[in-house]
Amino acid sequence: MIKADVLVIGSGISGLSYAIKISEKMPEAKIIIVTKADEDESNTKYAQGGLAVVTDLDHDTFQSHIDDTMRAGDGENNLAVVKMVVEEGPKRFKELVDWGTRFDEKDGELMLGREGGHTINRIVHHKDITGAEIERALLETVNNSQNIEMLPYHYVIDLITQHHVPGKELNEDNISCYGAYILDEKSKKIKKITAKITLVATGGAGHVYKNTTNPIIATGDGIAFVARAKGKVSNMQYYQFHPTALYSKIDGMLFLISEALRGDGAKLRTKNGEPFMAKYDEREELASRDIVARAIDNEMKITGDEFVGLDCRKMNKEKFLEHFPNIYQKCLDEGVDPFKDLIPVVPACHYLCGGIETDMDGQSSIQNLFAVGECTNSGLHGANRLASNSLLEGLVFGHNAAVKTIELLDKNQFNFEDLKAIPEWNEEGMKLLDEMVLVSYLRKQLQEMMSDLVSIVRSNERLEMALKKQKEISDAVQELYNYALLSPKLSELRNLVNIAELIIVQSIAMKVNKGAFYNKDLV
Template sequence: MIAYDVLILGSGLAGQSLALRLADKLKVALVTKRSLEDSASAWAQGGIASVLDPSDSAEAHIADTHTAGAGLCSDKTTRFVVENGPRAIRWLIDHGVPFTPDASSPVGYHLTREGGHSARRIIHAADATGAAVQATLTEQVRAHPNIAVYEQHIAVDLIIGRKIGHADEGCLGAYILDIASDEVRTFSARHTVLATGGAGKVYLYTTNPDTATGDGVAMAWRAGCRVANMEFIQFHPTCLYHPQAKSFLISEAVRGEGGLLRRPDGSRFMPEHDAREELAPRDIVARAIDFEMKKHGLDCVFLDISHKPAELLESHFPNILARCLELGIDITQQPIPVVPAVHFSCGGIVTDLRARTDVAGLHAIGETACTGLHGANRLASNSLLECLVFGEAAAADILANPRELAASLPQWDESRVTDADESIVISHNWEELRRFMWDYVGIVRTNKRLQRAQHRIRLLAREINEFYSNFRVSNDLIELRNLVVTADLIVRSALQRKESRGLHFSRDYPQTLPKARDTVLRPRR
């Protein structure tokens, strides 16, 4: 048994910032499926939204968040995050994150504007903010003597006292597979934190890394936690459309700096869909693109910023410029082919303002949690802010509430399983799941499509659970098992919502109900 004060599953901004906040006082294990650098946080381009300019206000940021969230954001949570945002940004600056400077700005840093924001409040590091933040923190995480990093490790499941007859009924740690050795190890912890990110890989097209397989939500659900608002899957409007470009995002900031969406004939279409045009919230822009593509039989639409000075594009979007040039697209002269792709899960594990879940000793932070901040649609650049603020909240709660360490835990039992005889089953099921989720649970939904998806999910779940019961676990099998649970929760939530709101648009229920309600699912204990 391997024992720590705190076990953190996930190495994005939420997990790493929490580890650094705790490590001066506690022994921390940071577990990640690949390397520390592999996370959705590292892929974030635009920046972090926070009220830094004196001409801006917390009330304006709160109002913008509520507007984007289509009436479903928790006012208490939104205010908590926005008001704690400036301190979180200062923490990053103090840790050496190289945000883009601007001598003419009252805050000394360049602030950009993105869709849904009423002011320039996005602090950024050129067009690779996530990479800059992650690189800075990763160096410090690796150097800290109290943080043990376990790369190439994936959690199989949480260890819940109630399920093993332990006096402490809460979370006692996790079973974790060492991918390199195929050995499942028992990790005991006073506190366990899920910071596993989103579930984009449940869909065929996504801007997420391959690690985004809904692990945290699935493990928490099996442990007895409520999940909420899983139907709200954000499709980023502008993912690069090119056969050689996998999951490459064209930042929201391109539209924030004047980029225009055009049909292949060069005509604009956003003015026909929303008064805010290209700066409308993501759900509106994604639906508009989806409508245009279906109406005109298009493979993609085009995002054009070639009318802006080349110097501006070189200074603000160097990575986008370079990547597009590699593919033969000069964005200073040509429009960029784009399509919508799954980007963010607004729902997740129900947590409070201290990042606590329904299970004692178990916290959840980042995209895997449903804090109430995002409502029915996340406002651009609020996600990294949420990671930071709730990482700090979780750290304060963990430090204030010490728990006993389990003296002993049952080891992982492989005595009744064998090596898998047909691993091809896993890859086939994965492909089938991702394709029908894209076809039936996409940007526009109907009851019939959702019911078809649910029927297929139930068939797959039976097959995968049988496979899990009879064969040794592998990284692919663990991820597939979690994806099927997550897909089921998304479809169940979508079927419960009898309206269209934010990211959930149903042809059967096109109206928005007068009262906004969360979709909360409760597992059977």
């Protein structure tokens, strides 16, 4: 058994900023960060556009950012949370700069971009790799901290709660977290890491669909293991599809074509060059993501085409190359010259607006368990996330959760009597799968089903069929789980099955279309 004061699960902007804050205030605290891949592999790393924050008070206001956020979330946001995040944003942004993050400037002033749903330029950025730059700066700070231990290739299987105490009667209204069972991928051993406070910062679940902008690690692990521990999870029906991912004939992670391109003047066209966004919204290309994604989906259904085009041919080439060098190079690698050709784009699963329910400090419904970032339903996004609000959410809630964690650690009123009775992970009688073909087959089946039946546009019939299919896949996965030695691939599949059920069940419960959720039978 490994003991820590704080266990952080995930190494994106939420987990890293939280750990740094606690480390700075409590240098004696033992902080362990576990991440299932390389230390820098996270959704944060792939955030292109930037961070939405009010920095230019001569031209922007907190109220404007609040209004834009509420409008994008279709009014389902928690206004108090939105106000808190927007107004705290500038302070948290300054800390990010103090930790060494670089943002684009011109003549000593921040260069501000604009994206869909925003009524003014307020996106701070570092070229088109803002997330990677933030990740670099935060990791550098973490690695210079004496009391933070980073454990890459450590995969969390389940949280440790009263569920694991033999003979303990479970009270679902009073669950406590004591840490987690974690698979060390190098040694193949399952460790029991206990902690006074645990933070879940595991990001999204994009790989529940066959096409996503998310990295391969985004399999909804945190949401799934919190749900299995009887923690509250909500708003899973609100899955945002990014309107513009680079079209590919190969399923998997698609390259994101940043919304900032449309903010700078790129226009959407059908495959044969006809504009179409004016039919759907007066804001055209700068409408919120749910509207643009459904418009593209509808145009593809009308024409039968596999993609639409993004027209950058009239954009300023010098500015394009300065701001979007990686997008430009990726297009060239795919045989597309953005100044001569339409960029072929399709909507792809991008951002989960729901997840683990938290309060304004990031506390979940389980005692001593916090959650921050895309894995949460914090109240910020409502039914649809406003572009570039996610990095801001990670910073603000990471700060709040750190402040509350420090307060709890100072009080030190933790009752860990149950820990003595919690067993080590038992693998007796389990066998190693001699091939992963069954796991791969079931994962592909699940992704195909979700993409066909529970995608941008849903229907009552599709959702009912999806629930039956999910149950079949779930039964097959449970059978595998019952006899096979655990591996990350099998555990990820188990989590994706849980995520699919949450999305389907909460979609069926919806009686009105809101934001990213659209059921054609409810019109």
